[in-house]
Amino acid sequence: MHNIAEHGRSGGGGLTIIPEDRKPVPRRQFTKLLTLTGLAALATGAWVFLRARRSKHDPEIVVASAGEIPVGGFKIFTYPTDVQPCILLRTAPDTYVAYSRLCTHNSCPVFYKPEENVLFCPCHGGVFSASDGSVLQAPPPRPLPRITIEWRGSNLVATGVMKS
Numbered sequence: 001m002h003n004i005a006e007h008g009r010s011g012g013g014g015l016t017i018i019p020e021d022r023k024p025v026p027r028r029q030f031t032k033l034l035t036l037t038g039l040a041a042l043a044t045g046a047w048v049f050l051r052a053r054r055s056k057h058d059p060e061i062v063v064a065s066a067g068e069i070p071v072g073g074f075k076i077f078t079y080p081t082d083v084q085p086c087i088l089l090r091t092a093p094d095t096y097v098a099y100s101r102l103c104t105h106n107s108c109p110v111f112y113k114p115e116e117n118v119l120f121c122p123c124h125g126g127v128f129s130a131s132d133g134s135v136l137q138a139p140p141p142r143p144l145p146r147i148t149i150e151w152r153g154s155n156l157v158a159t160g161v162m163k164s
């Protein structure tokens with residue numbers, strides 16, 4: 001099938017036949033394509049950014065195995081060295097998150113309160129979100145550094161420290 005379009009000024013008033021496969025893309029379809037391309041670029045950029053924030057020297061250490069921690073439970077471990085305490089939380093059946101255990105105010109150890117889904121610092125009352133480590137109540141000035149964890153078979157492995 002072909003479309004017939006009026007020829008421009010240089011063509012002397014004739015008609016041009018445009019093959020179907022060279023028809024312009026409708027605006028709505030073009031916008032949709034542009035949006036999807038933009039989202040893909042954004043996702044790729046975010047992944048690259050997050051990977052770049054991890055230290056290249058962080059070790060990979062098994063910190064727990066499947067079923068070891070009950071839902072609402074936690075496990076204390078050290079990472080990336082033996083003198084840096086961290087806490088691994090199981091906040092839902094399939095959700096595990098890990099953070100440095102040292103409060104960003106004066107480095108007191110934080111404690112998990114699963115009923116409130118927070119990490120609490122007893123020294124000066126600081127509170128962090130157990131979902132993302134963000135500060136919910138001062139005085140801590142920064143979120144808790146997050147420890148990246150990945151499943152390797154039936155083991156949970158710490159793979160890096162996210163810098164905030």
Ligand code: FES
Nearest residue numbers: 103105106121126
């Ligand atoms: S050390 Fe945690 S609130 Fe001060």
